[in-house]
Amino acid sequence: MAVMRPQPVSFNIAGSGIYLPRRAVASSEVDALIGAPAGTVEKNFGLTQRYWAAPDETSSFMGAEAARRALADAEWDAQSVDIILGACGVMEQPIPGTSVLIQQKLGLGSRGIPAYDVNATCLSFLMALDMLLDGFALGKWKRGLIVSADIASAALDFSNPEASAIFGDGAAAFAIENGGPLARKAHLLQSFGDGADLCRLEAGGTRLRPHDDLDGFLDRSRFDMDGLGVFKATAKRFPAFLEAFFARAETTPGALDLIIPHQASAPALEHLRRSLPDAHDKTIDIFAAHGNQIATSLAHALHTAHHAGRLKQSRNTLLIGSSAGISLGATLIAC
Amino acid sequence: MAVMRPQPVSFNIAGSGIYLPRRAVASSEVDALIGAPAGTVEKNFGLTQRYWAAPDETSSFMGAEAARRALADAEWDAQSVDIILGACGVMEQPIPGTSVLIQQKLGLGSRGIPAYDVNATCLSFLMALDMLLDGFALGKWKRGLIVSADIASAALDFSNPEASAIFGDGAAAFAIENGGPLARKAHLLQSFGDGADLCRLEAGGTRLRPHDDLDGFLDRSRFDMDGLGVFKATAKRFPAFLEAFFARAETTPGALDLIIPHQASAPALEHLRRSLPDAHDKTIDIFAAHGNQIATSLAHALHTAHHAGRLKQSRNTLLIGSSAGISLGATLIAC
Numbered sequence: 001m002a003v004m005r006p007q008p009v010s011f012n013i014a015g016s017g018i019y020l021p022r023r024a025v026a027s028s029e030v031d032a033l034i035g036a037p038a039g040t041v042e043k044n045f046g047l048t049q050r051y052w053a054a055p056d057e058t059s060s061f062m063g064a065e066a067a068r069r070a071l072a073d074a075e076w077d078a079q080s081v082d083i084i085l086g087a088c089g090v091m092e093q094p095i096p097g098t099s100v101l102i103q104q105k106l107g108l109g110s111r112g113i114p115a116y117d118v119n120a121t122c123l124s125f126l127m128a129l130d131m132l133l134d135g136f137a138l139g140k141w142k143r144g145l146i147v148s149a150d151i152a153s154a155a156l157d158f159s160n161p162e163a164s165a166i167f168g169d170g171a172a173a174f175a176i177e178n179g180g181p182l183a184r185k186a187h188l189l190q191s192f193g194d195g196a197d198l199c200r201l202e203a204g205g206t207r208l209r210p211h212d213d214l215d216g217f218l219d220r221s222r223f224d225m226d227g228l229g230v231f232k233a234t235a236k237r238f239p240a241f242l243e244a245f246f247a248r249a250e251t252t253p254g255a256l257d258l259i260i261p262h263q264a265s266a267p268a269l270e271h272l273r274r275s276l277p278d279a280h281d282k283t284i285d286i287f288a289a290h291g292n293q294i295a296t297s298l299a300h301a302l303h304t305a306h307h308a309g310r311l312k313q314s315r316n317t318l319l320i321g322s323s324a325g326i327s328l329g330a331t332l333i334a335c
Numbered sequence: 336m337a338v339m340r341p342q343p344v345s346f347n348i349a350g351s352g353i354y355l356p357r358r359a360v361a362s363s364e365v366d367a368l369i370g371a372p373a374g375t376v377e378k379n380f381g382l383t384q385r386y387w388a389a390p391d392e393t394s395s396f397m398g399a400e401a402a403r404r405a406l407a408d409a410e411w412d413a414q415s416v417d418i419i420l421g422a423c424g425v426m427e428q429p430i431p432g433t434s435v436l437i438q439q440k441l442g443l444g445s446r447g448i449p450a451y452d453v454n455a456t457c458l459s460f461l462m463a464l465d466m467l468l469d470g471f472a473l474g475k476w477k478r479g480l481i482v483s484a485d486i487a488s489a490a491l492d493f494s495n496p497e498a499s500a501i502f503g504d505g506a507a508a509f510a511i512e513n514g515g516p517l518a519r520k521a522h523l524l525q526s527f528g529d530g531a532d533l534c535r536l537e538a539g540g541t542r543l544r545p546h547d548d549l550d551g552f553l554d555r556s557r558f559d560m561d562g563l564g565v566f567k568a569t570a571k572r573f574p575a576f577l578e579a580f581f582a583r584a585e586t587t588p589g590a591l592d593l594i595i596p597h598q599a600s601a602p603a604l605e606h607l608r609r610s611l612p613d614a615h616d617k618t619i620d621i622f623a624a625h626g627n628q629i630a631t632s633l634a635h636a637l638h639t640a641h642h643a644g645r646l647k648q649s650r651n652t653l654l655i656g657s658s659a660g661i662s663l664g665a666t667l668i669a670c
Binding site: 090092110112124194202206209212 | 390393394419424425426427428429430431432434435436437438439440443444445446447448449450451452453454455456458459462466469470472473475485486489490524525526527528529530531534535536537538539540541542543544545546547552553556557558572576658659660662
């Protein structure tokens with residue numbers, strides 16, 4: 001595979017916003033759902049709570065709310081946006097995509113602003129950001145809105161604690177413009193389809209059809225994950241991935257000031273911290289309060305860092321994560 | 336909205352391939368399904384047949400077959416591909432995406448070649464092509480594989496003939512490399528979310544949940560389209576879209592030699608031909624034999640033109656279509 005570095009592109013995070021469902025679900029509630037003694041989920045999985053969306057808190061509703069907050073934070077007129085990218089891990093419905101539903105809810109449905117979706121499961125936000133920056137580099141657009149919104153709680157199987165206890169819902173949005181103090185220094189995605197069966201949700205597309213085999217459909221309509229298998233498959237590829245990434249970035253792990261990871265799981269976050277030098281103080285970790293919010297996790301963690309002013313204090317910020325696929329992805333942002 | 340033109344980028348279609356399901360379904364069979372007299376579907380909808388996938392002909396199976404044919408046509412070693420973009424209108428399953436499943440079936444699952452998906456319903460191929468060309472322009476990759484694969488027949492409602500009689504299944508793939516005789520001169524997507532309800536498939540995502548309300552889920556688990564509403568919403572925006580597109584392309588409709596449209600419907604194709612000068616002889620129309628194959632239609636029509644040698648004979652080729660959203664999209668390719 002050829003290794004090429006894209007042209008550097010400078011940008012500004014003009015604003016960001018999140019939406020959290022009204023209902024915070026304590027881990028003690030999940031103890032009961034998985035039939036385990038009180039304290040099991042917090043002890044075994046490392047989170048005290050997560051948020052779960054009510055039926056009216058759809059992905060497009062949450063995404064539009066987060067987008068409104070990002071636009072307000074940026075002090076942008078919504079009409080000034082040139083592109084809306086949907087960056088969800090799971091969709092609200094098959095047709096049309098979540099980006100268009102968000103556009104509609106923002107009152108922009110008659111403007112013609114392009115809206116489409118990119119999907120790399122938990123790395124969808126990372127890929128949407130890279131696409132947006134490509135467009136800046138090529139002069140395609142000046143102001144972009146990226147929205148991640150995910151409802152993991154729609155398809156959890158509590159008979160499989162490791163595939164259910166850690167997941168939460170929410171949305172995060174970013175108003176990003178061409179030119180500014182930040183620069184994309186490198187990006188890398190590596191996908192390993194031989195791990196496609198380790199982490200999956202099978203029902204909801206064209207393969208399993210409720211009208212032909214309802215029982216088969218329902219049997220596979222909840223998220224399934226071989227947690228240890230995913231961890232092993234990811235860990236096996238991680239050293240070579242990091243080596244390729246830092247070679248492409250022409251820098252070293254020691255030069256990182258800030259690490260913004262996908263919030264996959266407590267062990268995944270710990271594995272990351274042990275893989276990079278002095279990473280404990282540099283890593284944004286919101287897992288204990290939010291769990292794994294699919295693609296929204298990375299966007300939410302970036303929002304947290306941005307609003308704490310840490311992005312502008314950091315010379316080298318790493319966005320990094322893994323996703324179903326299995327894929328590994330990272331972007332280096334310099335300030 | 337700012338109107339900007341991306342830098343020109345040159346490319347070569349090194350190879351392309353399609354996969355058609357084994358079963359061709361004559362329109363007379365669909366007459367029976369919709370309870371209409373023999374000849375109704377052909378007469379009213381303008382197609383004689385379409386192909387429908389069997390259960391083993393999944394999107395990733397068909398996509399991988401089309402990809403193998405594209406790679407063979409290009410005489411490329413599959414290992415030389417830098418990026419695999421999934422460009423399906425509907426997905427095979429929610430997690431992980433179709434691109435990764437195709438990568439796995441191509442025997443590339445341990446290589447790390449990036450694989451992810453873009454979704455703009457029927458315009459997914461157009462958007463994936465634009466993303467691939469962006470990457471060429473920025474030096475991100477040299478060889479890309481774009482795969483569209485769709486199974487419309489999975490969710491048809493034969494009580495609604497206009498939303499069922501015209502749809503077919505299939506896959507198309509392209510092996511495209513940086514540098515070559517073709518050049519992207521312009522691209523435009525306009526999305527109008529106020530038409531999001533005109534054309535939709537609601538069940539299959541996080542909003543409708545079979546475990547909470549099975550009847551409600553099943554009620555909305557088939558594709559629904561207000562055909563006349565879609566046609567009107569699209570036609571209303573079409574003149575301004577064309578004007579904006581040709582202004583961006585700095586050319587005129589009269590300069591087109593070849594028109595490759597999404598095969599939305601017979602009236603949509605006729606409306607397009609009447610909207611552009613001398614379009615009857617210039618338009619690739621495969622609707623009568625294939626119907627509307629969702630995002631695969633545009634890729635399939637491009638494959639047809641490419642294998643007939645028409646792309647290299649055409650100074651100005653227009654890829655154009657509409658999608659659920661509602662979105663309008665077009666790309667001008669010069670040779």
